[in-house]
Amino acid sequence: MQNKRPITMAESINEAIQIAMKKDKSMLCYGLGTTDPKGIFGTTIGLEKKYGKDRVFDVPASENALTGVSVGLGINGIRSIVSHQRLDFFLLAMDQLVNSAAKWFFTYNKAIPITIRLIVGRGWGQGPTHAQNLHSWFAHIPGLKVVMPSNAYDAKGLLLSSIFDPNPVIFIENRWLHQSISNVPKKQYFINLGKSKKKLSGKKITIISSSYLTAEAINACKYLKKLNIDVDLIDLRTIAPLDWSNIKKSIKKTGSLLVLDSGHFSGSIASEIIYKATNECFEFLKKPPSKLCQPDIPEPSSFGLTKKFYITYKEIIGKVCKMLNCDKELIKAELNYKKEFLHDIPNSNFKGPF
Amino acid sequence: MQNKRPITMAESINEAIQIAMKKDKSMLCYGLGTTDPKGIFGTTIGLEKKYGKDRVFDVPASENALTGVSVGLGINGIRSIVSHQRLDFFLLAMDQLVNSAAKWFFTYNKAIPITIRLIVGRGWGQGPTHAQNLHSWFAHIPGLKVVMPSNAYDAKGLLLSSIFDPNPVIFIENRWLHQSISNVPKKQYFINLGKSKKKLSGKKITIISSSYLTAEAINACKYLKKLNIDVDLIDLRTIAPLDWSNIKKSIKKTGSLLVLDSGHFSGSIASEIIYKATNECFEFLKKPPSKLCQPDIPEPSSFGLTKKFYITYKEIIGKVCKMLNCDKELIKAELNYKKEFLHDIPNSNFKGPF
Amino acid sequence: MKINLSLKNKIKIWKIIYKIRRTEEIIALNYYKEKMRCPTHLSIGQEAVPATLSLFINRKDQAISGHRGHAHYLAKGGNLKKMLCEIHGKANGCSEGKGGSMHLKDDKVGFVGTTAIVGNSIPIGVGLGLSIKLKKKKNLAIIYLGDGAIEEGVFYESLNFAIIKKIPVLFICENNFYSVYSSLKVRQPKNRKIYKLSQGIGCKSDFTDGNDYAKIFKKIKKAVEYIKSGKGPFFLEFATYRHREHCGPNFDDNLNYRPKKLSYNWIKKKDPLTKIEKNIVNKYPKKIKYLESEKIKINNEISSAFKFAEISPYPKTNILKKIYAK
Amino acid sequence: MKINLSLKNKIKIWKIIYKIRRTEEIIALNYYKEKMRCPTHLSIGQEAVPATLSLFINRKDQAISGHRGHAHYLAKGGNLKKMLCEIHGKANGCSEGKGGSMHLKDDKVGFVGTTAIVGNSIPIGVGLGLSIKLKKKKNLAIIYLGDGAIEEGVFYESLNFAIIKKIPVLFICENNFYSVYSSLKVRQPKNRKIYKLSQGIGCKSDFTDGNDYAKIFKKIKKAVEYIKSGKGPFFLEFATYRHREHCGPNFDDNLNYRPKKLSYNWIKKKDPLTKIEKNIVNKYPKKIKYLESEKIKINNEISSAFKFAEISPYPKTNILKKIYAK
Ligand SMILES: Cc1ncc(C[n+]2csc(CCOP(=O)(O)OP(=O)(O)O)c2C)c(N)n1
Ligand SMILES: Cc1ncc(C[n+]2csc(CCOP(=O)(O)OP(=O)(O)O)c2C)c(N)n1
Numbered sequence A, B: 001m002q003n004k005r006p007i008t009m010a011e012s013i014n015e016a017i018q019i020a021m022k023k024d025k026s027m028l029c030y031g032l033g034t035t036d037p038k039g040i041f042g043t044t045i046g047l048e049k050k051y052g053k054d055r056v057f058d059v060p061a062s063e064n065a066l067t068g069v070s071v072g073l074g075i076n077g078i079r080s081i082v083s084h085q086r087l088d089f090f091l092l093a094m095d096q097l098v099n100s101a102a103k104w105f106f107t108y109n110k111a112i113p114i115t116i117r118l119i120v121g122r123g124w125g126q127g128p129t130h131a132q133n134l135h136s137w138f139a140h141i142p143g144l145k146v147v148m149p150s151n152a153y154d155a156k157g158l159l160l161s162s163i164f165d166p167n168p169v170i171f172i173e174n175r176w177l178h179q180s181i182s183n184v185p186k187k188q189y190f191i192n193l194g195k196s197k198k199k200l201s202g203k204k205i206t207i208i209s210s211s212y213l214t215a216e217a218i219n220a221c222k223y224l225k226k227l228n229i230d231v232d233l234i235d236l237r238t239i240a241p242l243d244w245s246n247i248k249k250s251i252k253k254t255g256s257l258l259v260l261d262s263g264h265f266s267g268s269i270a271s272e273i274i275y276k277a278t279n280e281c282f283e284f285l286k287k288p289p290s291k292l293c294q295p296d297i298p299e300p301s302s303f304g305l306t307k308k309f310y311i312t313y314k315e316i317i318g319k320v321c322k323m324l325n326c327d328k329e330l331i332k333a334e335l336n337y338k339k340e341f342l343h344d345i346p347n348s349n350f351k352g353p354f
Numbered sequence C, D: 001m002k003i004n005l006s007l008k009n010k011i012k013i014w015k016i017i018y019k020i021r022r023t024e025e026i027i028a029l030n031y032y033k034e035k036m037r038c039p040t041h042l043s044i045g046q047e048a049v050p051a052t053l054s055l056f057i058n059r060k061d062q063a064i065s066g067h068r069g070h071a072h073y074l075a076k077g078g079n080l081k082k083m084l085c086e087i088h089g090k091a092n093g094c095s096e097g098k099g100g101s102m103h104l105k106d107d108k109v110g111f112v113g114t115t116a117i118v119g120n121s122i123p124i125g126v127g128l129g130l131s132i133k134l135k136k137k138k139n140l141a142i143i144y145l146g147d148g149a150i151e152e153g154v155f156y157e158s159l160n161f162a163i164i165k166k167i168p169v170l171f172i173c174e175n176n177f178y179s180v181y182s183s184l185k186v187r188q189p190k191n192r193k194i195y196k197l198s199q200g201i202g203c204k205s206d207f208t209d210g211n212d213y214a215k216i217f218k219k220i221k222k223a224v225e226y227i228k229s230g231k232g233p234f235f236l237e238f239a240t241y242r243h244r245e246h247c248g249p250n251f252d253d254n255l256n257y258r259p260k261k262l263s264y265n266w267i268k269k270k271d272p273l274t275k276i277e278k279n280i281v282n283k284y285p286k287k288i289k290y291l292e293s294e295k296i297k298i299n300n301e302i303s304s305a306f307k308f309a310e311i312s313p314y315p316k317t318n319i320l321k322k323i324y325a326k
């Protein structure tokens, strides 16, 4: 049983790094802002002081080189965790990621233990180059693992597994989750990469989600419950490797599939899941599987332009009801109960400007 | 009617660039090797002499900066065509491609007319970082167009359209097609981006292909014909935008779908097409749509390791027959007629080492 | 070039500095209202360089900048209303609300844009310069960059290319010693000057105090002459300082990431606005009245622009459909 | 360091140069058979630098290189059979046939790998150096790179980082004036020396003739001493020349991309093998016999290794399943 110890995901990530730094005395933790007063949204605060300047350090704005450095360290058996405050910045490092890190083990039979933390921005006017969800890029590259935690508890166990995985792991954190709270054991624990998590059990429809969308999905399912729609909700946890066997089981049970994906619509990982579903569960499908993705549009900055931009519990409810042909009036009535928050912040405590 | 004028795709690309350079007197053509004696597999030969050093030039090995330069040129209305001898090298330029080129029009309402030629290596021991097919990455990014010609005729018309398109266009050339020959009119002609091409008309199954795989598909269809399987073969020509309406029509007719994709299996554009097919043509599908992709493995270098690595007409025939439940013995007999070529070169004229 | 640092020109510089300063202060003052919902990097303290540069360039010269672009935009003559609308995410914004504070442009005055990825705008600026050269115009491209941006490989690649092709680009590096909270110490070799580095790459370069309009004036004059003579790019490094936090409206020296003495020296003793205003007032006391009346005008312009932004409508979402140019 | 350029050491250098030269020539001779089915970049003409360096390093020093890596691999003591097997795509290859000529490694002698993307191995080498430093070892990391590789921004980023962290890295830049067919003229500023550039970035650096073992010896000695004293990286630029085409077994000066005089001078007059052999033979005529007998040994070793590679089996395809380390 999990004890009651509510902490934020930022804190649970910090704990995971600390446990790892203690377990592996040679492991490094670096990246722009790692040692600064804000400590990457609080996730790296205190590390430099505890583990020393040799192991925890700030770096120049040279994303590509510093990715390559972690490959060199890995060749010599030194693990590293490298943080980037936005996924978008990491586009500068695609050569080292794809041509070096992802392929070194294949080519040279030498494990490269790197964990690359990428934070995905959202809201508060982040705009076109501070909020990209490009996880499907990473999942397309053989040799990489891609982890997308949805809560503080998972983040700790998944990050520990990522750090001690002998492969390059892309660990994607949605910025809106850093302040989300769950009960997190103090001790170390590992959550297997490649295994999904059943969040809710139901019979009417399978919903697949990951990262922040799991929070919206859970919210949606509460309302759907009131409409007598019980959902089999699976949180992917890792999108590469994909836990296909659990998804398959669920689809066979419900015969209906909705995949949520924060990436752009075209070329999303959602489509890959739907391909698999169609290919392997064709006879079980009662209706065409569907997906909700972000549109094929860069994120605009304006508060006025982002109002309908994100997938929220409302869109999920709407989509499920459409798929299952529910009574529209009923849904509307249910939804109108819900208080309106500002759509570009996760809660009233959330403050810009960064 | 197309006149008989057989030339290679390398030549037809060269012609397209020349036509464009004449039409638009300010347009530039650059990239590593553009002016060298080999002229990027023959595609840029003679250009410097005809259009001058100001407009046609070699550059330092600085892929990211030179992509940004083309954005700056585009802002001032100067078109450019930038060539990269391998797609893999272009991974260095993802920041400028995704964060600048793809988003400039969205953000600033200013068209950026760049054509980026990426050559995809294959065979002759290219190995892990000289043969990557990452077109699905580009198709995932809003604002980019992605063109993948399958023959000399298409290449000319598509390249002209790409160059005069006001958007950044990724023009992907499979190296094995450069020496492929078709009848190509001397004059200029444009092939619309976003429109596919019906290569064969049939009723039993829809096959979707692009680039070099179209050649293999055509080959496969010849054999399938002998087995009384007539195929509706669609060459995508451009994968972004995708010509969904034509694909849809075909699926409704045949009820069966096989998508060929030279990219890695997971997160392929093939899955996106299959998602659309399932979502919009569910009731027409007689069987689950299927795809053939390259495996989720980097390309190995060894002749011995690549033997079964690529999708050839044989795999296509095998897959179609499996989907349509044909007689296996018959297929084997048919296939054994075919003379064996070395699998790591497109034909006996093809020579390494680069 | 025949430009002198006459009283008239000093006043021109002062006006721009003052306008930028006041605009930024008004933004800071109102940020708490949560109507400007985007990351916002203020230029307070760093106004002297773009203001002085404005004497040497016209709207046919093209400038590009990064995340901290307000001062560069305004000094180039960028439309104040459109900037404030953009920061407010409004339809009248210079990027129609799509980009926010980090995406400013004004085509009418040759301000081509700003980008939010460090170093990202540098090669684009070189491309602008190359097109100017190819079109055989006498203008130049201006690339604003910070001391952090020079750490990105693309800076090095871009500078190398600009030198080879003798591209008319003026690199303006505002070295404020910090990249977010990180001091130069953890990012660059000790005692290596950025302008010397640029020289090592092969570019003409120079350095001066970026809060001293007179020194800036001299250096820019020389650099612009050099570029206009067709010899290629010039790299100017200016030491300067931001007064407030990296991103956002507040002061943050309480966090102690910058030495107290350093901040005191730059903020209290070397403030560029104080410096130029004092010079004018001391040397030409008769001008005090004029300055005061100008201040009123400028403040009025700002407050009416600010109100305009506040009451402007949000953009229609159909503009989001424009993903491809036609 | 107590190493002198004694006769013994000259012979050591000569042996390595000779072995590399002959291996490459045998590869070139046999390439037409189409059994070595991968892009292959020969080192003929550029053997002197890695051969001389080998006197100063041992198997605990780690080297990394790029597409033209044969000489670096062999000079570091890399297994000849495994290299030839790799080029032949055989199971006994040093990358089990997965990488080909452009992917060589031999862990036993500290040859960590080569990569096929220009500039790509540079930051990896810096990472190697950083781990050596963190483990408080006295060794160094060696990064081989060409004059083309320094054009990639990642070179600049990596060098900057190595300097800041005082990482024990020896940068060995073999400047053969060309990147494929492109001369330095179209790629780098006129009259800018690469070692001066590195100095501008903040790195200790030096330059010499890379075909003259005696000069190389002196410079490397100094550089290695500097690095081992803990002061950080050192950048050495060596002028040298490739005799054959960029990629493949042939001569290609008929294409006229290199000035005839330049080629004549470097290939005919400054050949590094001829130079060192002449010196030994002239100064120590008694050694002629020894050299001849060594030549036979080396040639025998090469031809038996070559045969071994030719008859070795192809790898089993199940090795391709190893995408993730366990
Ligand atoms: C590629 C990239 N890495 C990191 C960031 C985060 N970031 C935003 S501004 C900034 C500081 C840049 O420092 P400098 O160039 O000196 O500009 P200043 O803020 O001091 O004006 C950083 C690191 C970014 N936007 N892009
Ligand atoms: C990023 C990248 N761009 C281009 C190439 C193509 N390429 C292969 S080798 C080479 C030449 C590099 O020149 P240099 O570093 O001087 O090495 P050299 O071949 O002269 O030994 C080039 C451009 C590549 N492999 N990677």
Ligand SMILES: [Mg+2]
Residues within 6 Å of the ligand: C146, C147, C148, C174, C175, C176, C177, C178, C179, C180
């Ligand atoms: Mg700064």
Ligand SMILES: [Mg+2]
Residues within 6 Å of the ligand: D146, D147, D148, D174, D175, D176, D177, D178, D179, D180
């Ligand atoms: Mg070279």
